[in-house]
Amino acid sequence: MSLHPTVAAVTARIIERSGPTRTDYIRRMDHARDSGVARAKLSCANWAHAFAGQTIADKLTMMGGQAPNLGIVTAYNDMLSAHQPFERFPEILREAARAMGATAQVAGGTPAMCDGVTQGRPGMELSLFSRDLIAMSAGIALTHDAFDAAIMLGVCDKIVPGLFMGALAFGHLPVVFAPAGPMPSGIPNAEKARVRAEYAQGKVDRSVLLESEVGSYHSPGTCTFYGTANSNQMMMELMGLHMPSTAFVHPETGLRDALTAAAGRRAIELALSGTCRMADVIDEKAIVNGIVALLATGGSTNHAIHLVAMARAAGIVIDWTDMDELSAVTPLLARVYPNGSADVNAFQAAGGVAFVARELAQAGNIHSDVTTIMGSGIEAYFQEPSLIDGQLVWRDGVSESLDTDILRPASDPFQKDGGLRLVKGNLGRAVIKVSAVKPEHRIVEAPCAVFETQEEVQAAFKAGQLDRDVVIVLRFQGPKANGMPELHSLSPLMSVLLDRGFKVALVTDGRMSGASGKTAAAIHVSPEALDGGPLAYVQTGDIIRVDGEAGTLEAVGIDLTTRDRARRTPAHAASDSWGYGRELFTAFRRVVTSAEEGATVCFSGEET
Structure with missing residues (x-):
């Protein structure tokens, strides 16, 4: 189906508005690409430093100077349930690289704080700023200039936007994002909300509230409501940075490990081909697709801020008027808590991101003529993975929703706008x-x-x-x-x-x-x-x-x-501006841009 005229008009306006900044960004990425393979520019001493701690086999591969080297940027810690699975991911990626005659290294780590832990506490005042700090941390990790491609390991609220922004500073490289997936479902969301409301009224004590919360947040993986973390994962797919339909596969499964290995292999394939750099994947059309997908699924309001900063990292300038106009013509296809009673596991079972991608594309609400890590076009994201006899197999996703209380087609949405x-x-x-x-x-x-x-x-x-x-x-x-x-x-x-x-x-x-x-x-x-x-x-x-x-x-x-x-x-x-580390961010508070400008320090003072 042809592109919706409003989507076309908003995209055209964004392209025109972003002309100077996008041109400058692409110029910089072209310069970085044209300067040659990163590791070839390092002196022998520099290069030796870069792999001194590797295994003998990896050292021999790296000494040859021809094999791609994959840089892993990880937001691992084991306090966040969503990020705990990343502890084992680097070794999965190293083995995948070795099988292709390549190497992989953890280039660096980033902080990853949890809004669920700091909610209502002074530490929450560092949460949004952590996004830009994560972007800077990713930049530090990759600035060693020893990598031919990068893979970003992150899930939650500020972490993925920060990794996205930091990776775009190295947009001359292929970049793949690999998620960890949601935890299995706990107690029903309606029950959780009921107990919280009773606690707010003093009808139940803290022990009852804690028992309810433990029943909700109970294992490794992302929280299962459709908040910022899960909105992140959905958008990474619709913007073409994930392997298809990987967002909502549980962490502790063979399928998740197979998808992680596949993400590493894909990054190395792109490095070998010299194609599909992140700067080519994330253009104005990809950003519009991310906005529309967020609106169509009732995603997090935090992205009214994050998407502005994320786009700006690619030289693209968007605002709330763009989002508002797109929302007016975007059908709401999903009811996932807090927009409904179901969680992301039920959403995935009903058809998930593959169903949403196909419906939006066929209705003309997103751009199909985009570049993704899978190649040209959005069609790869209509597929879903499965593990059959130990082999990763891709199949077309469901053509009809398996639960219309959770997921509906564009022809019969929950409401005609994105909300x-x-x-x-x-x-x-x-x-x-x-x-x-x-x-x-x-x-x-x-x-x-x-x-x-x-x-x-x-x-x-x-x-x-x-x-x-x-x-x-x-x-x-x-x-x-x-x-x-x-x-x-x-x-x-x-x-x-x-x-x-x-x-x-x-x-x-x-x-x-x-x-x-x-x-x-x-x-x-x-x-x-x-x-x-x-x-x-x-x-x-x-x-x-x-x-x-x-x-x-x-x-x-x-x-x-x-x-x-x-x-x-x-x-x-x-x-107060001190305590709990808040005094360390005084400079951030002084120079941060407005919320509609992305609440960022990375691009404050720059003309748009």
């Missing part, structure tokens, strides 16, 4: 994820209650001060103020207020989670309060209108740009 909206008005620009919010809860106009910390909101809730129709305004949570922590700990209490029959919404310059829930939340408000944004002038009792249908974010009857702003004294940030 991510741009809202704007005299409070600034923000995004709101309406795909998980019932239509009757998408428009809220009520007096606001203004807070400057999560703890203040929680205290007001416990005191019964929010038992009314209310717009909760939580400000000074932007990247410049405190690193833009996720505010997911507020989701249970807002759900309780909604269940009590009140109209409730959240307006914040901070982030919610990839697990953004059933209440209207206008998030990432830009400009942020600390950067002169109107939120700094809002006062408790002001009437705020959040309209996820019309795209409105307004302080009703107040002019916060001129007259009424002059009559009000702006509030000031109350957040």
